[in-house]
Amino acid sequence: MNFKNAWIISKKDFRTYFTSPIAYIVIAGFMLIMGWMFFYTLSHFEMQSMQYQQYNMGKGPSITDAIIRPLYGNMNVIFLFLVPFITMRLFAEEKKLHTFELLMTSPVTLTEIVLGKFLSSLLLISIMLGITIVYPIILFVGGNPDLGPIVTSYIGTLLLASCYLSLGIFFSSLTENQIVAGSLTFASALFFWLVNWASQASGPTWGEVLNYLSLISHFNNFSQGLLNSSDVIYYLSFIGLGLFLTHRVLDSYRWR
Amino acid sequence: MIQVSHLTKLYGPRAAISDLSFEVKKGEIVGFLGPNGAGKSTTMKILTGFMPASEGSAKIAGYDVFENPIEVKRNIGFLPENPPVYPEMKVQDYLQFAAELHQVPREKVRAAVDQVLAKTSLGDVRKRLIGNLSKGYRQRVGLAQAMVHNPAVLILDEPTVGLDPKQIIEIRELIKGLGGEHTVILSSHILPEVTATCERIIVINKGRIVAEDTLDQLTARIKRGLIYSMLVKNPAQEGVSAIRNIPGVQTVTQVGPKLVVEIQPGSPEVRDQIVETAVKREMGVLEFSTEKVSLEEIFLQLTTIETPNETAGVAV
Ligand SMILES: Nc1ncnc2c1ncn2[C@@H]1O[C@H](COP(=O)(O)OP(=O)(O)OP(=O)(O)O)[C@@H](O)[C@H]1O
Ligand SMILES: [Mg+2]
Numbered sequence: 001m002n003f004k005n006a007w008i009i010s011k012k013d014f015r016t017y018f019t020s021p022i023a024y025i026v027i028a029g030f031m032l033i034m035g036w037m038f039f040y041t042l043s044h045f046e047m048q049s050m051q052y053q054q055y056n057m058g059k060g061p062s063i064t065d066a067i068i069r070p071l072y073g074n075m076n077v078i079f080l081f082l083v084p085f086i087t088m089r090l091f092a093e094e095k096k097l098h099t100f101e102l103l104m105t106s107p108v109t110l111t112e113i114v115l116g117k118f119l120s121s122l123l124l125i126s127i128m129l130g131i132t133i134v135y136p137i138i139l140f141v142g143g144n145p146d147l148g149p150i151v152t153s154y155i156g157t158l159l160l161a162s163c164y165l166s167l168g169i170f171f172s173s174l175t176e177n178q179i180v181a182g183s184l185t186f187a188s189a190l191f192f193w194l195v196n197w198a199s200q201a202s203g204p205t206w207g208e209v210l211n212y213l214s215l216i217s218h219f220n221n222f223s224q225g226l227l228n229s230s231d232v233i234y235y236l237s238f239i240g241l242g243l244f245l246t247h248r249v250l251d252s253y254r255w256r
Numbered sequence: 257m258i259q260v261s262h263l264t265k266l267y268g269p270r271a272a273i274s275d276l277s278f279e280v281k282k283g284e285i286v287g288f289l290g291p292n293g294a295g296k297s298t299t300m301k302i303l304t305g306f307m308p309a310s311e312g313s314a315k316i317a318g319y320d321v322f323e324n325p326i327e328v329k330r331n332i333g334f335l336p337e338n339p340p341v342y343p344e345m346k347v348q349d350y351l352q353f354a355a356e357l358h359q360v361p362r363e364k365v366r367a368a369v370d371q372v373l374a375k376t377s378l379g380d381v382r383k384r385l386i387g388n389l390s391k392g393y394r395q396r397v398g399l400a401q402a403m404v405h406n407p408a409v410l411i412l413d414e415p416t417v418g419l420d421p422k423q424i425i426e427i428r429e430l431i432k433g434l435g436g437e438h439t440v441i442l443s444s445h446i447l448p449e450v451t452a453t454c455e456r457i458i459v460i461n462k463g464r465i466v467a468e469d470t471l472d473q474l475t476a477r478i479k480r481g482l483i484y485s486m487l488v489k490n491p492a493q494e495g496v497s498a499i500r501n502i503p504g505v506q507t508v509t510q511v512g513p514k515l516v517v518e519i520q521p522g523s524p525e526v527r528d529q530i531v532e533t534a535v536k537r538e539m540g541v542l543e544f545s546t547e548k549v550s551l552e553e554i555f556l557q558l559t560t561i562e563t564p565n566e567t568a569g570v571a572v
Contacts, residue, residue, distance in 0.1 A: 005357075005359075008353070008356045008357055009357075012353050015349075016342070016344060016345075019344045019345070020344060097340070097341070097342065097343070098336060098337075098338040098339075098340050099340040099341065099342055100340075101301075101306055101334075101336045101338075101340050102334075102336075102340035102354070102357070102401065103357070104305070104306050105304040105305060105306050105329055105332070105334045105336075106329055106354075106357040106358055107326045107327075107329040107330040107357075107358060107359055108326075108357065109326065254306060254307045254308065
């Protein structure tokens with residue numbers, strides 16, 4: 001495993017995002033929705049705080065509860081919708097264009113190729129997340145929020161979004177058709193996200209299993225400022241498994 | 257430089273290639289000739305490490321394709337059947353990517369790209385998007401990609417497909433110039449392609465090698481016992497039938513003073529006998545020549561050779 005080789009592929013794919021309109025649409029859509037959401041929750045929070053003061057109802061809701069948690073919770077939903085657009089082309093397009101043959105006959109390993117693809121999408125996601133740092137900065141200027149939940153929210157969001165990426169890359173490796181890859185990514189990400197809904201209806205053991213499998217249930221701790229190793233391990237395993245399966249699929253593609 | 261032994265590739269129960277063995281020496285340019293579906297692309301994909309073989313082994317530059325794929329891939333440049341280009345990339349960015357991918361040292365990438373752009377006459381379009389280029393130009397970009405890292409071995413799958421006649425000549429010249437320093441295997445189902453560029457030809461049909469020789473040898477082998485044409489002063493009937501009666505002669509056709517003598521394939525040399533007979537009968541031989549056999553015919557003959565499952569066909 002040579003990181004330099006993976007980086008060559010990452011660079012190429014990262015640039016490709018910006019030669020097609022996809023990256024611009026995804027980033028613009030993301031910023032628009034996030035911006036609207038932020039200012040909406042902010043003004044709502046200010047109104048609430050004022051009411052609390054006015055009617056002497058004691059201490060109002062904290063910035064963490066009223067702004068930070070919904071903000072990053074919603075960000076995860078937005079990523080659920082946007083990640084399929086980011087990952088769908090990564091392998092499907094290479095196969096369709098026959099450029100996969102170039103990659104596979106170059107002196108790079110399949111592991112380096114898969115990792116390179118993952119890194120390029122991770123880089124795009126990180127940039128999108130980086131832009132949103134402006135919101136906590138605004139909060140610090142105008143108030144006094146807890147730093148802890150903000151930091152862990154970022155870590156959690158990055159991990160959770162990476163799970164979507166890993167899932168998306170896997171589905172992209174299965175087909176030559178970007179639309180199929182994107183749709184399957186969205187459907188399965190939604191499944192892993194909402195699977196804990198079923199946990200309430202099922203028995204105690206199954207309920208726990210389903211709850212454990214759910215991507216979103218592991219995010220709760222992060223949003224409360226808790227960095228729990230079991231959550232981190234869950235996310236990392238999810239990412240690792242997705243990339244591993246991608247490797248297997250592509251390896252067997254050659255054996256056809 | 258390239259050693260292939262007993263290579264077999266099965267697609268399900270069907271063999272795309274079976275028991276293929278051949279060698280290519282350093283600096284040679286070898287043509288891989290065969291009709292559609294012969295197994296040319298399959299062989300090339302195995303040699304380049306894109307897909308594994310079902311049986312047999314292949315070595316390039318001393319490295320086993322299956323055991324040391326990375327070492328092998330470092331030493332080859334590959335132009336697949338479909339040029340592996342990204343339409344949304346500019347020509348020079350694409351070639352830079354290909355160079356980096358093949359581990360050209362960072363400081364040499366630019367020079368390598370400039371050099372290959374000049375070699376393939378792509379300098380004028382270096383800043384164009386590949387997607388906006390014509391098919392012929394895309395093919396050339398694909399070829400440039402295979403050469404940018406100056407590999408010891410070049411494997412080119414139908415390199416001149418989609419090019420116009422002028423470009424075909426240019427690319428053939430380019431490929432010819434690669435010999436000596438580079439070892440080249442190129443595939444084609446078009447005969448003039450291999451005759452124009454290759455020193456040695458491997459003819460493959462239905463996954464098997466049916467002939468492997470230099471161009472001259474191959475032509476000579478097929479020519480033995482083929483068609484002679486003879487110009488005589490006195491095409492008397494008895495003389496003609498005497499020639500017809502020589503063992504090994506299949507037909508004699510007379511067109512005025514010209515006799516076309518067709519020999520049974522695989523029969524021994526009868527040229528002397530024909531001339532002797534003609535002299536004895538005082539026919540007055542003015543001219544005796546071997547009809548030029550184009551490689552097209554050789555190819556047809558070779559690939560209609562008897563195969564185990566198929567008794568029909570011409571034995572050579
Ligand atoms: N993925 C595949 N699955 C099943 N059979 C295949 C596959 N790829 C190729 N074949 C079969 O293997 C045989 C050899 O194919 P190959 O592409 O190597 O031929 P070729 O000599 O390159 O032909 P062409 O001149 O048309 O490019 C053909 O009969 C083809 O149908
Ligand atoms: Mg082919």
